[in-house]
Amino acid sequence: MRDQTLKRIKKKYARQAYFTIADAVKMDIHPEVIRRMTNKGEIDRIRRGAYRVIGAELTEKNSLALAAKAVPKGVICLATALRFHGITTQLPAQVWIAIENKMWRTKQIDTGLQLVFFSGESFTSGVEDHLVEGVTVRVYNPAKTVADCFKYRNKIGLDVALEALKEGRRSRKFTADELTKYARIDRVLNVIKPYMEAVF
Incomplete structure (x- = not known):
């Protein structure tokens, strides 16, 4: 049966990339079966509640x-979104992820996440959906990400x-108008404007 x-x-x-216990339950597979398969080396446990098929x-x-x-x-944001869009040399140690105030709390925050x-x-603005490892990942677009930074x-x-800002402009990831739009939303237009004038 196994x-x-x-x-x-x-x-x-x-x-x-992986599946969760909830995914297994949707397939009518009991969590205990997943635990046994993990112990036998048939699947890998990559973190609490997340597993992957070997290979x-x-x-x-x-x-x-x-x-x-x-x-x-x-929504993937800040340094992680910059890396996703290829407009930084930074290698973030954690995944930066935006959540709406009071929208979501967790009893145990994964140490790999920076909320x-x-x-x-x-x-809500500037969100794009990307398919990554078979999972829909929400990421802020380049202009919104720079404004957020x-x-x-x-x-x-x-x-x-x-x-x-410089790399996004150089690689034409956004226009001045797009960046201005998100800078207004983030209320940082006065902060970013002098820097924009230097690169646009």
């Missing part, structure tokens, strides 16, 4: 898929925000 269960899991999740294809964006599953309503609380239009410059550093 062989059939493993075949079902492989068929469904071999191309995805499943992984990419460097695997951590984004894990974050999206852990915080489904969250940032956004509110209103600052949270200026808003949170004390958290991530003004140098990171400036590098993203």
Whole structure:
């Protein structure tokens, strides 16, 4: 019976970064079966509640898929979004993820996540959906990400925000109008404007 269960899991999740206990339950597979399969080395446990098929294809964006599953309503932001869009040289140690104020709390925050609380239009605007490791990952677009970096410059550093502005402009990831729009939403237009004038 376990062989059939493993075949079902492989068929469904071999191309995805991982699956959760909730995913297994939706397939009518009891969590105890997953635990036994893990103990026998048939599947890997990658973190609490997350498993992967042994030999499943992984990419460097695997951590984004894990974050999206852990915080489904969250949006990849700041340094992690910069890295996703290729407009930084930073290698963030954690996945930066925005959540709406008071929208979501967890008893146990994954140590690989850096939660940032956004509110209103600052949270809802500029969101793009990307398919990563078979998981839909919500990421702020490049212009919104740069505006956010200026808003949170004390958290991530003004140098990171400036590098993203210059690199985003150089690689034509956004226009001055797009950046202005999100800077207004984030209420940092007066902060970013002198830097924009220097690069646009």
